[in-house]
Amino acid sequence: MPNPNREISLLTVAHRVRPSGRLWNPAADVYRSKEGWLVKVDLAGVCVDDLEIEIEQSSLRVRGCRRDTFFKEGFSYHQMEITYSRFEKSIQFPCSIEAASLAHHYLDGFLIVNLRCN
Amino acid sequence: MAEPSDIPVSTPEPESQQPGQTSGEAPSPRPSGEPFEIAVLALQNTTLFPETVVPLAVGRPRSVAAVEAALATEEKLLACITVRAEVENAGPQDAKPGDLYQVGTLTMIKRMERMEETMHIIAQGTERIKVLEWKQDEPHLRAVVQILPDVVTVDQEAVEALKRNVQAMIQEALALLPGVPPEVRVAMMGSVEPVRLAYFLGSILNLGVEQEQKMLEADTADELLRLAHAFLARELEIIQLRSKIATEAQSEMDKSQRDYILRQQMKAIQKELGDDEGGERAEAELLRERLAKADLPDDVRTEAERELKRLEKLPSAAPDYHVIRTYLDYVLELPWRKSSEDKLDLNEARRILDEDHYGLEDVKERILEFLAVIKLRPDAKSPILCFVGPPGVGKTSLGRSIARALGRQFERMSLGGMRDEAELRGHRRTYIGSMPGRIIQSIRRAGVNNPVLMLDEIDKLGNDYRGDPSSALLEILDPQQNSTFRDHYLDLPFDLSRIFFIATANQMGPIPPPLRDRMEVIGIPGYSDMEKLQIAKRYLIPRQLEENGLKPGQLTISDATIELIATRYTREAGVRQL
Numbered sequence: 174m175p176n177p178n179r180e181i182s183l184l185t186v187a188h189r190v191r192p193s194g195r196l197w198n199p200a201a202d203v204y205r206s207k208e209g210w211l212v213k214v215d216l217a218g219v220c221v222d223d224l225e226i227e228i229e230q231s232s233l234r235v236r237g238c239r240r241d242t243f244f245k246e247g248f249s250y251h252q253m254e255i256t257y258s259r260f261e262k263s264i265q266f267p268c269s270i271e272a273a274s275l276a277h278h279y280l281d282g283f284l285i286v287n288l289r290c291n
Numbered sequence: 292m293a294e295p296s297d298i299p300v301s302t303p304e305p306e307s308q309q310p311g312q313t314s315g316e317a318p319s320p321r322p323s324g325e326p327f328e329i330a331v332l333a334l335q336n337t338t339l340f341p342e343t344v345v346p347l348a349v350g351r352p353r354s355v356a357a358v359e360a361a362l363a364t365e366e367k368l369l370a371c372i373t374v375r376a377e378v379e380n381a382g383p384q385d386a387k388p389g390d391l392y393q394v395g396t397l398t399m400i401k402r403m404e405r406m407e408e409t410m411h412i413i414a415q416g417t418e419r420i421k422v423l424e425w426k427q428d429e430p431h432l433r434a435v436v437q438i439l440p441d442v443v444t445v446d447q448e449a450v451e452a453l454k455r456n457v458q459a460m461i462q463e464a465l466a467l468l469p470g471v472p473p474e475v476r477v478a479m480m481g482s483v484e485p486v487r488l489a490y491f492l493g494s495i496l497n498l499g500v501e502q503e504q505k506m507l508e509a510d511t512a513d514e515l516l517r518l519a520h521a522f523l524a525r526e527l528e529i530i531q532l533r534s535k536i537a538t539e540a541q542s543e544m545d546k547s548q549r550d551y552i553l554r555q556q557m558k559a560i561q562k563e564l565g566d567d568e569g570g571e572r573a574e575a576e577l578l579r580e581r582l583a584k585a586d587l588p589d590d591v592r593t594e595a596e597r598e599l600k601r602l603e604k605l606p607s608a609a610p611d612y613h614v615i616r617t618y619l620d621y622v623l624e625l626p627w628r629k630s631s632e633d634k635l636d637l638n639e640a641r642r643i644l645d646e647d648h649y650g651l652e653d654v655k656e657r658i659l660e661f662l663a664v665i666k667l668r669p670d671a672k673s674p675i676l677c678f679v680g681p682p683g684v685g686k687t688s689l690g691r692s693i694a695r696a697l698g699r700q701f702e703r704m705s706l707g708g709m710r711d712e713a714e715l716r717g718h719r720r721t722y723i724g725s726m727p728g729r730i731i732q733s734i735r736r737a738g739v740n741n742p743v744l745m746l747d748e749i750d751k752l753g754n755d756y757r758g759d760p761s762s763a764l765l766e767i768l769d770p771q772q773n774s775t776f777r778d779h780y781l782d783l784p785f786d787l788s789r790i791f792f793i794a795t796a797n798q799m800g801p802i803p804p805p806l807r808d809r810m811e812v813i814g815i816p817g818y819s820d821m822e823k824l825q826i827a828k829r830y831l832i833p834r835q836l837e838e839n840g841l842k843p844g845q846l847t848i849s850d851a852t853i854e855l856i857a858t859r860y861t862r863e864a865g866v867r868q869l
Contacts, residue, residue: 193342193343193344193415193416195341195342195417195418196417197399197401197415240366241364241365242365244362244363244365248363249359249362250403252403252404252405253362253367253400253402253403253404254402256401256402257365257366257367257399258366258367258368258399258417259366259399
């Protein structure tokens with residue numbers, strides 16, 4: 174395949190293309206508390222039905238899908254900066270959290286995951 | 292923002308159904324194999340791989356419509372499928388469904404920004420999809436697609452080995468490509484998953500649609516890595532070759548640039564030193580120009596060109612440089628073939644001779660006889676006359692008159708007291724300050740090769756241990772030999788045979804007999820008293836009056852007075868004192 178710009182490809186394209194995972198990862202803060210751990214995930218606009226939280230040994234995995242439910246007939250996008258679709262966030266803990274009790278709720282748009290180790 | 296009917300009706304259905312079916316236990320990972328309908332963006336000349344993020348500019352109406360449709364879905368999903376390589380150059384018109392490959396990439400639009408007519412989107416490839424059925428192609432392409440199963444690894448070791456090889460090659464390539472951003476280095480060199488590395492390479496190597504599609508359609512990590520390895524190897528070779536060429540060109544340019552700068556500096560130094568005559572190069576150039584224009588005999592031209600070549604190779608500081616330069620100057624200035632036209636009108640010649648000199652009838656007759664011979668045979672050898680007579684009888688001025696009558700250049704050189712043969716023949720060029728002989732110098736001054744050359748006082752030639760100039764004169768004055776006279780300095784034959792030599796002497800005695808034989812001796816006797824009176828009246832007194840600023844009539848000298856002065860006071864054969 175003749176490609177006149179071949180030589181500059183590595184220089185120019187490499188500036189633009191980035192490897193990524195398959196899904197996007199929301200940002201998360203992890204607090205250590207007397208009772209255990211408190212995880213705050215920047216995950217506004219996710220329906221609880223579309224959320225899945227799993228614990229596997231020392232890692233916590235938050236998966237799900239953020240859907241845009243605001244779009245209506247007659248709307249058209251002018252700008253989009255919020256990432257939708259599937260996401261996955263894995264958080265590693267220094268110790269096993271297999272035995273911890275798990276609770277989650279939304280607070281001001283953040284997903285709060287509470288891990289209580291006894 | 293095209294189709295209001297299209298977007299809300301058709302898009303949300305499959306999108307929402309998919310998770311809906313699976314939401315019971317695992318809502319997010321879409322199960323492969325479940326067909327769903329989706330808007331399709333046709334890509335030209337590029338392929339979007341899964342697990343890569345690529346910015347795209349979308350401008351064509353149909354593409355914009357496809358993106359709009361994708362944005363209207365809850366998950367902002369879009370299928371990116373590349374136009375087949377064989378049709379991609381067909382033209383700007385939008386591709387038909389059949390022009391697209393069957394395998395593409397499911398893409399999530401992460402960001403969108405409008406800029407005038409175009410939409411700039413950041414797209415993230417997620418999974419490979421396969422088109423099952425095309426639904427529509429206007430206002431944008433739509434198709435029922437199925438997610439292909441993940442790339443599987445057959446031989447773990449082989450894949451790992453290939454990955455390490457690929458990474459080694461990347462390392463080599465990156466060494467030659469300084470412009471690659473560091474995060475890309477990290478992304479490629481770190482402990483990356485092999486498949487992701489291969490896809491990333493596929494998207495940055497710009498392999499061409501066909502090969503990119505091959506990588507996209509690879510079902511096993513083994514095949515995918517093998518392809519990536521092969522493509523990267525070729526790419527690396529090209530990069531290395533390019534870098535080599537660039538280095539060579541660079542070093543070549545460096546050298547010529549260095550030469551140029553040094554030359555400029557040298558010019559500046561020469562200018563500072565005050566000898567900037569455009570540099571030696573220009574000087575040689577100038578000489579060459581003159582050489583091309585000069586009318587030279589062939590052997591002279593050959594010699595001159597040889598010398599000029601030597602000159603061009605020498606730096607101007609070399610001692611030989613100026614020697615050669617002066618020599619060439621001389622060679623070029625000599626009238627090798629330039630001669631003046633003789634005006635051979637005997638009556639006119641007679642008139643001029645009479646005008647300049649009174650009396651001397653025998654002499655004038657002899658001169659006119661010579662002129663008549665020249666007129667009959669223009670290519671005849673010029674005569675060599677020798678005027679012998681007491682001082683002041685007008686030998687020298689007679690020579691001048693002959694030149695005037697002939698219309699030739701007149702050059703005079705005095706041989707009185709000359710002792711060195713080299714003065715006539717010149718010095719060899721090996722000597723410092725060497726110059727051509729007086730003969731050649733006179734010819735150069737005359738500017739023609741047939742002047743009247745007067746050799747004054749030939750009887751007063753010196754003679755000592757340094758040489759015998761009269762012997763040199765033997766060659767010069769022999770019509771048989773002097774057509775190829777070789778000056779020591781020039782070292783080239785010069786034809787003297789066309790020169791009208793006139794020698795003068797007061798006595799014949801000191802002239803060596805061989806020399807005397809070569810000349811036609813014309814004796815000029817002293818003037819009689821009557822003749823002196825006439826000469827004084829016609830030539831001398833008017834000249835004296837003019838030189839002293841007297842008007843005719845302010846001074847009168849009677850004939851008797853003149854006679855008295857001539858016979859009693861000056862008492863000479865000639866009229867110099869008078």
